[in-house]
Amino acid sequence: MDSRDxxxxxxxxxxxxxxxxxxxxxxxxxxxxxRSLVKNFGVDITVSEMVSVNALAYANxxxxxxxxxxxxxKPFSLQLAGHDLEVIKKALDKxxxxxxxxxxxxxxxxxxxxxxxxxxxxALLKDLESFVKILRFIRANSxxxxxxxxxxxxxxxxxxxxxxxxxxxxxxxxxxxxxxxKVDAYxxxxxxxxxxxxxxxxxxxxxxxxxxxxxxxxxxxxMAITKADGxxxxxxxLKAPWIFYQIRSDSLEVPNLVLKSxxxxxxEEMYRFYGDFGVIMFRKNLHAYTKGLPNAxxxxxxxxxxxxxxxLKDSIESFFENTLKLEA
Numbered sequence: 001m002d003s004r005d006x007x008x009x010x011x012x013x014x015x016x017x018x019x020x021x022x023x024x025x026x027x028x029x030x031x032x033x034x035r036s037l038v039k040n041f042g043v044d045i046t047v048s049e050m051v052s053v054n055a056l057a058y059a060n061x062x063x064x065x066x067x068x069x070x071x072x073x074k075p076f077s078l079q080l081a082g083h084d085l086e087v088i089k090k091a092l093d094k095x096x097x098x099x100x101x102x103x104x105x106x107x108x109x110x111x112x113x114x115x116x117x118x119x120x121x122x123a124l125l126k127d128l129e130s131f132v133k134i135l136r137f138i139r140a141n142s143x144x145x146x147x148x149x150x151x152x153x154x155x156x157x158x159x160x161x162x163x164x165x166x167x168x169x170x171x172x173x174x175x176x177x178x179x180x181x182k183v184d185a186y187x188x189x190x191x192x193x194x195x196x197x198x199x200x201x202x203x204x205x206x207x208x209x210x211x212x213x214x215x216x217x218x219x220x221x222x223m224a225i226t227k228a229d230g231x232x233x234x235x236x237x238l239k240a241p242w243i244f245y246q247i248r249s250d251s252l253e254v255p256n257l258v259l260k261s262x263x264x265x266x267x268e269e270m271y272r273f274y275g276d277f278g279v280i281m282f283r284k285n286l287h288a289y290t291k292g293l294p295n296a297x298x299x300x301x302x303x304x305x306x307x308x309x310x311x312l313k314d315s316i317e318s319f320f321e322n323t324l325k326l327e328a
Contacts, residue, residue, distance in 0.1 A: 004074035007044055008102060008145050011173050014205050019223060020044050020230030021244050022176070022208055023237060025079045025107075025150075028284070030234075033269035036070040037262065038237060041245040044230075046073045050107050050115075053082030057090035069100045077103035077148065081110060083119045083130070085137050092141050103146040106138055111152070111182045122182035125155045128166040135170035150176040150210075150232075153195050156183045160195040164202035172205060176232050179211035186235075188212060193225040200227050208232050216246045238288040241266075260320035263289050267316060271309055279309050286316070293323050 010016050023030060023038050025047040035046040048066055055063035069076040078101045082088050095101055108131060110121030117123070124131045139147055149172045153160050158181055167175050177196050184190035191212050200207045209228035213219050214236035222231060237243055241262065242254050266285060270278035286303050290296040299319050306312045 003044075004102065007075055011146055011206060014173070016206055016229050019228070020206070020208060021247060022077075022230065022232040023047060023244075024210060024232045024234030025050050025105075026234050026238075027112075029238060031066070031273070032068055032070055033266060033273050033278075034241070034285070035073055036269060037266045038241045038244065039070070039072045041242050042248045043244045045075050045077055045103070047077040047079050047105060047232075050079050050081050050110060050121075051091075052120075053080050053084070053088050053091035056080070056094050057087050059094070067095075067098055067101070073100070075102035075146070076100055077105045077146075079105040079107050079150070080138075081107040081115060081120045083124060083134065085134065088134065088138065089141055092138065096143060101144060103148060104138060104142050104144045105148045105150060105176075106135060107150050109150045109152040109176075109178050109182075111185050116155075116182060122152050122155055125152060125159070125163065125182065128162060132166050132169045135172060139171040146173045148172050148174050148176065150178070152178045152181055152184075153192060154181045156181065158192065158195055160199045161202060164199040167199075167203050167205070174206040174208065174229070175203060176208040176210050177228075179209065193222055196226045196228065206230070210234070212236075215240075215243070216250070216252060219243075219247050238285070239291055259289070260317065263316055263320060264313070267313060276307070276309065279307055279312055282312070290319070295319075295322075 021043050022045045023035060023043050027049050030047065030049050039046055051063055051066055067078055078095060080091060095104060107121050108124045110116065112121065115121040135149055149167065149170065151163055154163065177199055179192050179196050180190050196209050206229035208230040209222050209226045210232040213222055213231055213233045219231055233243060246252055267282050270282045274281055283303050287300055290299055302315065
């Protein structure tokens with residue numbers, strides 16, 4: 001039994017042998033090149049960027065590209081968002097043909113106004129009856145092995161107990177809980193792991209904790225408080241995709257020489273996947289990778305003006321080699 005089958009079987013049995021590590025879906029970031037990179041550091045499950053059921057149902061070309069996965073992404077989770085059952089059914093019909101998709105994840109937590117204002121994402125937490133109805137509908141109309149849901153603690157107020165009970169009624173195999181409400185957005189002072197711990201006591205399926213896990217110590221703290229079955233990491237993996245390795249090895253060491261190799265591999269994957277536009281798209285990733293390093297501000301200014309693949313590649317080699325010398 002390979003690692004993918006083992007993870008799937010443990011989730012179906014609702015019992016995990018070790019904490020599960022997941023890469024969060026992040027719009028504009030968790031594309032195939034980044035997920036493929038992170039998979040090398042020991043993440044168990046990678047999740048696609050959030051995919052609109054409307055765009056998927058009507059075969060939007062850009063959306064179809066978002067559903068692709070690398071050969072190493074096993075298991076691979078495709079995250080959907082929407083609320084109209086008829087459109088959800090059409091989208092699920094498309095998903096049925098995607099043999100590389102192991103998990104259908106449904107987003108009930110996105111706080112972005114352009115998502116929630118249309119009744120999607122975290123807006124579904126305002127009507128838990130509809131929340132349960134939609135999740136049951138997906139369960140009944142998908143043959144994929146696993147089905148999960150991602151939620152927050154509520155919309156404009158915390159209702160962790162009610163959401164936990166709704167999850168139990170929904171038929172999902174596991175859930176991911178972000179430790180804030182919709183209106184809390186990503187404010188650090190609003191994080192509430194105690195409410196996640198309360199939900200963990202109630203839900204009958206594995207619960208994965210999410211929110212402000214940016215370092216090894218954060219992970220240890222969250223797991224100690226919540227007693228969760230695993231952790232989903234998003235923004236913390238942008239600057240340090242090796243955070244999953246650090247968690248597995250209980251170590252903080254990542255030499256800058258390794259960092260250079262990681263950045264170059266990610267850049268080359270972006271160029272292979274997106275072509276010349278990948279050079280421009282990679283700017284935001286370089287901003288994250290260089291944050292806090294010597295001369296990072298000047299380098300980011302250079303990056304923002306560069307469109308040539310070879311020029312940027314050479315600059316990455318030079319910048320990280322010089323950083324290694326400065327910190328030696």
